[in-house]
Amino acid sequence: MADLITYREAVAEGIAREMxxxxxVVCLGEDIGAAGGVFKTAAGLFAEFGPERVWxxxxxxxxxxxxxxxxxxxxxxxxxxIMFSDFFACCWDYLANEIPKVRYMTGGQVTVxxxxxxxxxxxxxxxxxxxxxxxxWALAIPGLKIAAPATPADVVGMMAAAxxxxxxxxxxxxxxxxxxxxxxxxxxxxxxxxxxxxxxxxSDITLVALAATVPLAMAAAEQVAADGISAExxxxxxxxxxxxxxxxxxxxxxxxxxxVEENPYQGGWGGTVASIVADDGFESLDAPxxxxxxxxxxxxxxxxxxxxxxxxxxxxxxxxxxxxxY
Amino acid sequence: xxVREEENAGTAPAIGRDELLTLYEQMEVIRRxxxxxxxxxxxxxxxxxTHLAAGHEAVAVGASxxxxxxxxxxxxxxxHHHAIARxxxxxxxLAELMSKGTGLCKAKGGSMHLTKASAxxxxxxxxxxxxxxxxxxxxxxxxxxxxxxxxxxFFGDGATNIGAFHEALNLAxxxxxxxxxxxxxxxxxxxxxxxxxxxxxxxAADRAPAYGLPAEVVDxxxxxLVAEAVARAxxxxxxxxxxxxLETLTYRxxxxxxxxxxxxxxxxxxxxxLQRDPLNLARQRLTSAGVPEAALTAAADRAAAxxxxxVEEAKAAPPPDPEDAFTDMWADGGxxxxx
Ligand SMILES: Cc1ncc(C[n+]2csc(CCOP(=O)(O)OP(=O)(O)O)c2C)c(N)n1
Ligand SMILES: [Mg+2]
Numbered sequence: 001m002a003d004l005i006t007y008r009e010a011v012a013e014g015i016a017r018e019m020x021x022x023x024x025v026v027c028l029g030e031d032i033g034a035a036g037g038v039f040k041t042a043a044g045l046f047a048e049f050g051p052e053r054v055w056x057x058x059x060x061x062x063x064x065x066x067x068x069x070x071x072x073x074x075x076x077x078x079x080x081x082i083m084f085s086d087f088f089a090c091c092w093d094y095l096a097n098e099i100p101k102v103r104y105m106t107g108g109q110v111t112v113x114x115x116x117x118x119x120x121x122x123x124x125x126x127x128x129x130x131x132x133x134x135x136x137w138a139l140a141i142p143g144l145k146i147a148a149p150a151t152p153a154d155v156v157g158m159m160a161a162a163x164x165x166x167x168x169x170x171x172x173x174x175x176x177x178x179x180x181x182x183x184x185x186x187x188x189x190x191x192x193x194x195x196x197x198x199x200x201x202x203s204d205i206t207l208v209a210l211a212a213t214v215p216l217a218m219a220a221a222e223q224v225a226a227d228g229i230s231a232e233x234x235x236x237x238x239x240x241x242x243x244x245x246x247x248x249x250x251x252x253x254x255x256x257x258x259x260v261e262e263n264p265y266q267g268g269w270g271g272t273v274a275s276i277v278a279d280d281g282f283e284s285l286d287a288p289x290x291x292x293x294x295x296x297x298x299x300x301x302x303x304x305x306x307x308x309x310x311x312x313x314x315x316x317x318x319x320x321x322x323x324x325x326y
Numbered sequence: 327x328x329v330r331e332e333e334n335a336g337t338a339p340a341i342g343r344d345e346l347l348t349l350y351e352q353m354e355v356i357r358r359x360x361x362x363x364x365x366x367x368x369x370x371x372x373x374x375x376t377h378l379a380a381g382h383e384a385v386a387v388g389a390s391x392x393x394x395x396x397x398x399x400x401x402x403x404x405x406h407h408h409a410i411a412r413x414x415x416x417x418x419x420l421a422e423l424m425s426k427g428t429g430l431c432k433a434k435g436g437s438m439h440l441t442k443a444s445a446x447x448x449x450x451x452x453x454x455x456x457x458x459x460x461x462x463x464x465x466x467x468x469x470x471x472x473x474x475x476x477x478x479x480f481f482g483d484g485a486t487n488i489g490a491f492h493e494a495l496n497l498a499x500x501x502x503x504x505x506x507x508x509x510x511x512x513x514x515x516x517x518x519x520x521x522x523x524x525x526x527x528x529x530a531a532d533r534a535p536a537y538g539l540p541a542e543v544v545d546x547x548x549x550x551l552v553a554e555a556v557a558r559a560x561x562x563x564x565x566x567x568x569x570x571x572l573e574t575l576t577y578r579x580x581x582x583x584x585x586x587x588x589x590x591x592x593x594x595x596x597x598x599x600l601q602r603d604p605l606n607l608a609r610q611r612l613t614s615a616g617v618p619e620a621a622l623t624a625a626a627d628r629a630a631a632x633x634x635x636x637v638e639e640a641k642a643a644p645p646p647d648p649e650d651a652f653t654d655m656w657a658d659g660g661x662x663x664x665x
Contacts, residue, residue, distance in 0.1 A: 026470060052470070058500065063493035066459020070477070071467040073448055073460070074398060093490075097453050098460070107432035108654035109443035142663070143655055166657030194665070245665035276664065 004181040010152035011041035011117070011173055013185070014159025015079060019049055022077060025163055028055040028064055029081030029117075038083055039119050039178055061087050065094035065116065069102070072114040077163055085120040085134045085172065092137075099168045100143025113166045115159075120148070121212055121262055122310050123176035128298040131175075131306070133262035135210070136269050138170045139239050145193055146239040148172040150214035152182040154237060157191030165193065174211040194241030198250070202232035205256040205320055208247055208273060210236045213260040213292075213311055220260075220316035229324050239269055247273065248281045255286035256323045260311055265293040287326035290319040341391070341550050343615045347625055349391055349549050350608040353383040354629035356407045357605060359416040362637050363406065363423055363437070364580060371641070372423045376437045377404035381547075381579035384604035385510050386411035388552025389478060392560055398446050398464040398477040400457040403438035404510075404578075405450030408480055413445035416636035427646035434646075434654065455485040458494035458507065465498065465505035465569075476504040476563045478556075484515035486529040495537040495571070504563035506556065509573045510546060516582045517590050534571035546574025547604040550611060576604075 005013070019025045027045060029037070033056040036043035046054045057064050061082060068080040082088060088095055095116070103111055122131035138146050145167050149155045155173070162169035199214055200221050209217040214235045221231035232250050236243065251257050257277060259270035270291040277289055295309045341349070360380040366372045379386070386407035393399070401408035409419055414430055422429030423437050430440055438452040448464065451457040461479035468475040485491055486509065498505045509530035513519055526532035534541035540562075544555040552574060559570035577599035581588035588596075609622055655661035 055501075058493075058496055060493035060497055062490045063459045063462065063497040066456065066490065066494065067463035067466055067497060070398075070400075070448075070460035070463020070465070071470070072463075073443075074464045074467040074475075076467045076470060078463075093453050093456055094459075098451070098456055102449060103657070104655045105431060105435040105439045106441040106443065106449060107430070107434050108659065109431070109441050110448060111657045113657070142661070240663050242664040 003184070005152050005184045006178065007152045007155055007180050007182070008039060008041055008178040010155035010185070011159070012043050012045060014156040015042070016045060016048060017156065018160055018163040019045070019053060024075065024077045025079060026053050026055065026071070026076055027079045027081070028057050028068060030057055030059055030083050032056060032081050037081065039175070041173060041178070042081065061091035062094065065091045065099065068114045068116070069094060069099055069112055072112040073110045077113050079115045079117060079163060082116060082118040084130050085118040086129050086132050088118065088134055088137060095138065095144065095170070096141050100141050104143060111166050112168050115162045115169045115171050117171045117173060119175045120172040121174045121176055122299050122306060123212065125301060125303055125306060127301045131299040133294065135172050135239055136263040136267050139269050139272065143168070144240060145169040146172070147193055147237070148174070148211040148239065149237060150177065150211050150235050153185040153189065154191055156185035157189040158193065158237065160190045161193050169193065172211060176212040180215070191237065193238045194243055196237055196243035196246040197235045198232065198246070199235045200231070200233040202230040202254065204230045204254055205232070205258065205324055206247070206250040206254045207231050207233045207258050207260055207316065207320070208236060209233060209260040210239070210269070211262070213262055216311055216313050216316055217260045219313040220320060223313065223317050224320050229320060231320060244276050244280070247277070248284070251277065251281050251284045255284055257285065257289045258316065258319045258323060259289065259291045260316055261291065261293050262310055263294060264296045265291060266296045268293045287323045290323055292316050292319050341553055343612070343617055345391070346550065346608065346612055346615070347617060347621065349387050350605070350612060350622070351625040351629050352387045352411060353549065353605055353608060354626050355416060355632055356383045356386065356410050358629055358633040359410060359419060359636070360406060362420060362633055366420070366424065366637070367584065372437070373425065374436055375583050376423065377583045378578070378580040379404050379407035381577050381599070381604070382510055382512065383407055384549040384552050384608070385480065385508065385546045385574045385576055388549040389508060389556045391553045392556035393476070393478065396446060396473070396475045398448050398461065398475060400448055400461045400477070400479045401450045402454070402457070402481055402485070403450055403452040404482065405440050406437070409440040409442050409447055409450070412442055412447035414440065414442040414447065416633050417639040420636050420640035421643045424640050425645060426640060426643035427650065428643040432646055432650060432654070455481060455488035455490040457481070458485070458490050459497070461505050462494045462498045462503060465503035466501060468504055474564055476506060476560050478506040478508055480508045480510060482515070483509060483511040483513065483520040483529045486533060487524060495534070495539060495569070498569040499537040499539050502566070502568035505569045506559045506563060507569060507571045508556070509571070510576055511573055512576050512578050514582070514591070528573050530571050531573040539569055539571050541571040541573065544572055544574045546576035547602050548607050549604060
């Protein structure tokens, strides 16, 4: 394939492809129009589709998600941007009480085919209120589908699946990956939600990762390969639906599991994965499950402090060594 | 800013005698359904909680009379009147309250979430103010689809102090959306008078000018005045002139919820409002229009019969299948979340 594209470009490309094929797809969010989004993840959409399809909103996170919901109930497929995932706290009612529950509590009378896109995660030194990885917040609420791609091609393919989904999808775009590059997505590329990818095959230990922890796990796998340890890396890609079949199938071969997540240990998504492994994969294990997580403190500002808190390649390597020598 | 008379000329449909009699009968149905819900709650057949709308009937019935079938309505937990006014049958409402499988929401919603999507009644929401942005979104959708539909959010006086109200008015105003914000000002939140926590006298209407929106204060107990005001606002919205705030003044006849005796309301105040019972006002209008007493009695009797039959139907209905707890979360009808 010719040129590589960035993860950032892939976001806009994924949205644009769906807007071209379905006139019901409309975007709304702060600074997403002519400005193209603060992370430029909506770049080019306004120029191509105009103000009838790409709507700049006031700084009103509740109105953004509430309006997306009302539009989704009445025939549109809105794609709402919440600039930073930390701001979910400002519209949490919609993510926790309204969007995930309305179909169920009306006995299936209404559906809300919408996507909430957001820039998630740390590593860029934005401090405590602009750096959190909050996919575990969404995971705490039944009724939301959760996508968190790691590569540009997956961004495009999962964006297609998310926008076409008749269920609400929270789409986490990792800030630390925006500048990363990868192969472009082929025409018509769709990656169904709920299908993990085996990013690297291995036989001694399984590393389960998501979004920005995928490259960390890959780097760690590369490092331990020099010592003859063969690590398999699974990119979960979505948290709901959760592809545990791939994880359980992997540990049946490797017998060892490290979960690499950016959520804090308390309440992080890895706890759910570990719990399912305890229930359904206990017989496969030859060692305890290890979680490499963020520490249970707010995200600090200075690089040296932030790196102390979030997962790093070194921390993953240490966990692999602990388990392979168990 | 209030709507000037000349802007409204010709937009309000005159409500004729026959139509008014129908509206009166609908209000009787709602009143009697609410009374039945209250009695069923006291006898233990309705669990959880109810927020009865007896006293608010004219707001729902008047508004509905002025709306089109394709329009969208969003209500609060105090929403039985809106569900029925839009076309839900009392039996399916009561079945929902009584945890029956035949309930409007298959007994998954309960009293606070009555919904009749097939009639454009897109839900009752129990987080104060949350549905105002949704109505804005439905109006945005109507505008995008150029459908000519309008969306209406009904909400309490208390909802005017929550952020979502202000975000909704602002967004609707800047996008000039076909949405009506209809406040049912019943003077109280749960137990505290709205005036005690609000710096302006008309909690909804007095806020509208800050968003450049027109507002009207309406006698919410007079079904004709409500219908006329909603018709004016809907006509403006359909003509592309944007949102309107309507503050309807009304009063609840029961307490806030469950068995609240509403002791916090002065006796004289209650008496004054009971004299302005929306059903009485409608009867007075009908009588002065020459409708004979017998026709009023017949309408009330029909309503009583409908509700009595609804109570029996709901009582006889089967409970939901426990397996139904695991349906309807996803659009495929199921709730699977992992492999
Ligand atoms: C966000 C939120 N805060 C508080 C409550 C609890 N609550 C339920 S009803 C209510 C009073 C609302 O008053 P108003 O808006 O005037 O409506 P009314 O009940 O009078 O119809 C309160 C405080 C709630 N449901 N949601
Ligand atoms: Mg009130």
